[in-house]
Every structure is written in structure tokens, then in C-alpha cells.
Amino acid sequence: MLKILDFFNYARSRSPWIVHFCSGCCSLEMLAAMGPRYDWERYGYVMTPTPRQADIIFITGLVSKKILPALLRTYEQMPEPRYVVAIGACAFDGGPYNDSPSVIKNMTEILPADVFVAGCPPKPEAIVAGLEELKEKIKRGEPSASSQGGLWKQMKF
Amino acid sequence: MREKLKEIIGRYDVEYIEDYRSWVKAKLKNKEDLLPLIKELKKAGVKSCSTVSPTDFIDENRIEVNYFLENLNPTKSSKEEEKVNVWLKVDLDRDLQNCEIDSITPIMPSANYHELEAYSTFGVKFRGHPNLRYFLISRDYYGKFPFRKDFDFKEHEKNLIENINAITDEFLEEFEEHEKTIGHEGSRTVLHWGPTHPASGPIRLKVFTNGEIIEKVEPDIGYVWRALENLVERKDFIGAIVAVERICFMDNPNPMICYSEAVEEIAGKEITPFAKYMRVILGETGRIASHLISMGSFFGTMGLQTFLMWCLDVREYFLDVLEDYSGARIATSCIEPGGVRYPLPDPEAWFNEIDKAIKKWEKVKPDIEDIFLKNPLMTKRAKNTGVFTLEDVEEYFLAGPVARASGAKIDVRIDEPYAGYADLEMDYVTCENGDARDRLYIIVKEVDQSIGLIKQAIEKIREGIEKGEMNPSKDHLIKMPKKLPAGESVRRIEWARGEILMHLVTQDKATSPYRLKIKTPSVNHTMMLENLLPGHTLSDIPLLYGSMHICQGDLDR
Numbered sequence: 001m002l003k004i005l006d007f008f009n010y011a012r013s014r015s016p017w018i019v020h021f022c023s024g025c026c027s028l029e030m031l032a033a034m035g036p037r038y039d040w041e042r043y044g045y046v047m048t049p050t051p052r053q054a055d056i057i058f059i060t061g062l063v064s065k066k067i068l069p070a071l072l073r074t075y076e077q078m079p080e081p082r083y084v085v086a087i088g089a090c091a092f093d094g095g096p097y098n099d100s101p102s103v104i105k106n107m108t109e110i111l112p113a114d115v116f117v118a119g120c121p122p123k124p125e126a127i128v129a130g131l132e133e134l135k136e137k138i139k140r141g142e143p144s145a146s147s148q149g150g151l152w153k154q155m156k157f
Numbered sequence: 158m159r160e161k162l163k164e165i166i167g168r169y170d171v172e173y174i175e176d177y178r179s180w181v182k183a184k185l186k187n188k189e190d191l192l193p194l195i196k197e198l199k200k201a202g203v204k205s206c207s208t209v210s211p212t213d214f215i216d217e218n219r220i221e222v223n224y225f226l227e228n229l230n231p232t233k234s235s236k237e238e239e240k241v242n243v244w245l246k247v248d249l250d251r252d253l254q255n256c257e258i259d260s261i262t263p264i265m266p267s268a269n270y271h272e273l274e275a276y277s278t279f280g281v282k283f284r285g286h287p288n289l290r291y292f293l294i295s296r297d298y299y300g301k302f303p304f305r306k307d308f309d310f311k312e313h314e315k316n317l318i319e320n321i322n323a324i325t326d327e328f329l330e331e332f333e334e335h336e337k338t339i340g341h342e343g344s345r346t347v348l349h350w351g352p353t354h355p356a357s358g359p360i361r362l363k364v365f366t367n368g369e370i371i372e373k374v375e376p377d378i379g380y381v382w383r384a385l386e387n388l389v390e391r392k393d394f395i396g397a398i399v400a401v402e403r404i405c406f407m408d409n410p411n412p413m414i415c416y417s418e419a420v421e422e423i424a425g426k427e428i429t430p431f432a433k434y435m436r437v438i439l440g441e442t443g444r445i446a447s448h449l450i451s452m453g454s455f456f457g458t459m460g461l462q463t464f465l466m467w468c469l470d471v472r473e474y475f476l477d478v479l480e481d482y483s484g485a486r487i488a489t490s491c492i493e494p495g496g497v498r499y500p501l502p503d504p505e506a507w508f509n510e511i512d513k514a515i516k517k518w519e520k521v522k523p524d525i526e527d528i529f530l531k532n533p534l535m536t537k538r539a540k541n542t543g544v545f546t547l548e549d550v551e552e553y554f555l556a557g558p559v560a561r562a563s564g565a566k567i568d569v570r571i572d573e574p575y576a577g578y579a580d581l582e583m584d585y586v587t588c589e590n591g592d593a594r595d596r597l598y599i600i601v602k603e604v605d606q607s608i609g610l611i612k613q614a615i616e617k618i619r620e621g622i623e624k625g626e627m628n629p630s631k632d633h634l635i636k637m638p639k640k641l642p643a644g645e646s647v648r649r650i651e652w653a654r655g656e657i658l659m660h661l662v663t664q665d666k667a668t669s670p671y672r673l674k675i676k677t678p679s680v681n682h683t684m685m686l687e688n689l690l691p692g693h694t695l696s697d698i699p700l701l702y703g704s705m706h707i708c709q710g711d712l713d714r
Contacts, residue, residue: 020353020355021353022358022359023359023380023381024381025403025405025406025710027358028406028407028450028487029486029487031450031469032469032472032473032476032486034469035466035469035470035472035473036466036467036469036470036473037469037470037473047355049355051353062381062383064295064379064380064381064382064383064713065295065297065320065321065324066295066296066324066379066380066382067352067359067380067381068321068324069321069324069325069328070352070353070380074353096399096400096403097383097388097403099388099391099392100383100384100385100387100388101298101303101310101313101314101384101387102294102295102298102303102382102383102384103383103384104317105314106317120488121406121487121488123486151318154318155318155321155322155325156321156322156325156326157321157325
């Protein structure tokens, strides 16, 4: 029998709202995914300008040290349950900026991601595919990775 | 002009004066001579400072500061009168106490942010700068000067959490300071526009307002600072392409052209005509892809997303062209020192792809003109708002479409032709008023110009193949030496948003760049916001900001 909470999870998974936050170049491919050719609104994803209404935050590629507090603050403002999608190689280990003195290399240790989308930058199809995977996770009602731990809890922001 | 400039510089104590492409290159012996010389140069017509680039020669215990001063001469085309620029060098002591020089900002305001950047990254103090402060770098690097050769960033990285907390503390301190200085009485307040504003991208404008009127704007940059100039020093000459192309993904091929030409010059190699025209086609395709986003986001920041969607639709076709050639949509890595990376086994198939994209644009263009460009609401909003005069262009070194919207005849493709542009027919595309609306119109005109250039370049390649002079499956790349001799080169290219200047320094038997300074146009355009926005209302910020076509990627590097 379908429990009422399962129904909430199902409903949530059908229309995840994404907070409008870009910290790196992968946001350009996000823009393309929003655009007419890939059009992620077909799947129910909508960008929202305020974190208060959002379910998902993107780590769009590189995160420099200076923007990290803003990213964490935006994440903190989102209501539970909240999910993190990491796009691009930089979100995993710094990618092409691995040698750079100003880019954070262990972003997902700080803010653990539920889904990784590989590529530099990933194609819009890949971003949509990654989000579809996240949908399944939301539907199953699994807790998000970032609520389980991560260095972000030790940081000031 | 050249003789006159040489004569002026010759009056001072110089080590050498020589001609270098469009530059007069000289090295001053005394740093005290700099200020009087620059005053005289400004009178002679060299009015804009392109950038200030220190190079750290740690073995010789000196820091060499390069001043790139440009003679924009916006009323004359370079065919009427050659535009001669000046490149000055001064040696400074490497020791932090004595690493000091007079600031040229009071004479040339366009040097402002470039001097701040040089101070933050190299520790060169500029005496007499109106507001010398740490800029661009994040709080944890204050006072450490990360671009100096003896800075150990691996050691620095170990204290990540403390570093982040220090950055947060800075925000909080600033907030408290504003609370104290402004208080809660009256209608004065500080608003932070960005970095999470949907229209801003990762930049923060501190907007000091009184009611709705803006009194002062302080841009706070560095949110996407990747230290690319420092990063390339740890890569080889081909690997540096990966860093260079990531200046900004909107117009991806053009920075690679600039870097590749700088490397080719030091290596003393000449690329094939086929590669030259390929660079034109790829560069112009990148320019169109970038312009389409600029166009769309102009309306997007005003609150109308429809046009952005239309533009993104056309852009996909131009990205298909890049993808067809290189396999990647926006991170193409398609140009490298020695030519272009991939052969073109079936040129006609690729030209068909280009044709498809051009046809798509030509099909949409009449609708765009009718619905958006002649839009009465937009006209009312943007006409006569944020006007730049030709004096502003010279004073603050506005470049690219922003300058040409004011009627300035500035275009590196004509003034100092690179790649295959010397053989192609083109003229300056300009508008007259220099207001926000013209900065949209110029973009549309430039897309048409780019399409014309692509067609010409395709014709040249077809002719070459017919005559048997070009072989698309072999001519794409010449062999480049692995190790480069000591030397330095300066290259300028016309990027989608203005002029990019790269200053490359190599040492003997080098396998990687010793120093690469990248000057990008958005720095000056952001600097201009400080003068442009005060007096306007808060609702004008997105419009004027959108009209400057600023990209944070190239602003921070």
C-alpha cells in the first residue's frame, strides 16, 4: 500500500526546483540545458531565484575560495530535504585547476554531492541524465549525502 | 608618429629604444623618470594604459614592471594613420620594502585596477595611488603575494578551513563597519548586488544608495579567481592551452589564437595559410556564439527571458560547428601553437554545417529585428542611458563592442592584423550614440560582420584547395620545437568583448611559460561601472550591467 509519505516523495521528485547559483564555467552548459534544444523543463526542473523554495543546488564546476562561503550560505538557506548535484571535473578534484592556488580541490568533502556529472564541461544531455538519477533517489526517500556529514559543518559562513 | 614618440622617450635615460611590431619598446634606467615621461606621452596622444604587468626574475633579484600604453586614436582608422603604442619597462628591487614605484593612475585612470592587481599578486607598491588596497585575491592571500616565484602555495593550502573562515570574517567585518559608518537613520544603505543575484554572475557590487539613487559603487571581484596566469607556469606550452582557453567559455577559440601566436613568435615559426584561415573561421564562430549570449542576456537582465531562449537556439547551431570540428561544444582546445589541432578531411561537410548555422541566423534575424530591436519599451528604457563619449573610451580604455558603440574606430583585427585577417576585407562597425541601446545594436551588427568574414575565409580555403596550394588533411599543424629560446612577445587579438593582450616571457630552453600576463577587457569595463552607475536608480543596474557585456571569467582569470 502506498504510504502518504511516499506520495510526498513521489510528488517532490516530479518537480524539483533548482536554485539559481553559478560559481563556474559549467553554468554555461546549464544555460544550454535550460535552452530550447535540451529544455529541461520537460522533466519538471525549474530555476528559482531564491534558495528558500529550492530543492536542489548545483555546484557548477569550479568553486573558488572566495565564493565558497556564499555557496554554503545559499545551501544553508534551503529547506530540507535538500540535494546537491556536482557538475564537472572541478567539483570533484579541481579538474584542470588542480594546480591552481585559489580553487578548492576537495569540494565534495566539504559539501558531499548526491550525483556527480562528469565532463569538462559536461554536455547538457549529461546534466539532464544526472538530474534524472537524482529524481530516483528523491523518490526512494533516501537522505541526501550532505545531511550525513561533510566539512561544511565546521566552517563559518 | 613613431619618430615623435621615440624622440620623446629618447630625452630620458634609457637602456634601449627599439621597434617591435606596432610598439615602441624602451627600458627606463631610473624609475623616477616614469611619471614625467608618461605625462609627456599622454600629451603626444598615447592616452590609455592597457595593462601593468610585473615579471619576477628571482635569480637576478629584480622585478621588471611592464607598462603597455596604447594609442587608441578612436577618431581615425589605422589606414589613415598608423596607431603606434608604447611599451615601457622599469626594473624594481625585489625586496618587499623597496619594491615601490610611482602610480600612473592619477594620469591614466585606465591603469587603476591593473595596478591594484599587480600590488596584490606581486607586492609592487604604487606610490600615490588613490586607493591602494588588496584586490582580486581572497583574504587568505593578503600580504603573501602569491604570484611571486618563491611563494609556496602547497604549504598554504594545508590550512583550508582557517583560510575559509578568514574570508567569512572579512565579510562580517565589512558588514559591521557599514553598520557603524552608515547607521540606521535616514535612507542611506549599502546593498550587495550579487554574487547570488540571477543576473549578476559571480561578482559583487557594493551599492551605496540614498533612497533609490545610487551614490557610489564598489565592485568586489575575485569570486572566480583561478590564478590562470600562475597556473600556466606549471604546465608545458601545449598544456597551457587548457588553462588559456578557460579564460571564458563564451568565446572559446580567440584566447587560444592569442596565446598560440605569442608562442609561435618566440619559436620563430610561421603557420600555413590554411591554418590561418581556419583560425579566422573558428574565432569568428566563437565570437558569434558569445555575442548571441550577450544579446540574450541584455534582455534577460531586463526581465524578458524569451529573447535569451531565441538566441540560445541559434547559438546551438554555431556550437554544432565547433563540435563537428573538435568534438567539444565549448571547451574545444581546437587551436594550438603551430596551427589548428585537427585536420579537416572533408572540408565541404564542415562548410555545410557552417552554412546551416548561418541560414538559421538569417532566418531568425528579421523576427529579432521586428520584435526586439525595434521594441518601443526597450527603446524607452535603454536609449540615452549610460552614454560613453569618445573621451571616456580613451580615458578608461573601453574596448571592443562597448567602444565601437560610441563610434570609436578601434579593432585589433584591422589595426594590427593577426591570423588571416590581413587578406580579408573588413571595416570598422560602429554606432553613434554610445548609449545602452547602441551597445545592443553593435552586437547584432558584429554578428553580421563575422558571418561575412567566415564566408570570405571559406572562399579562400576553397580557392587554395582548387589551386592545390592547401591540403586540409595535412596543412593544419606545423612541427613546433619542444623547447623554446629565451624571449618575450606581446600579442593582441580582438576578442568578443574587446581586446585581449598577452605578454609571454620565456627563459632559455624553456618547456613552460615563465610568465604569462593576460589582459582582458572586462576589467576595464567593470572599472567603468564605478563612474557609470552613480546618479542612476537601482533599477538601472541590471540594464547597464547587462549592456557592458561583462564576463566574470575573464574579469578574474
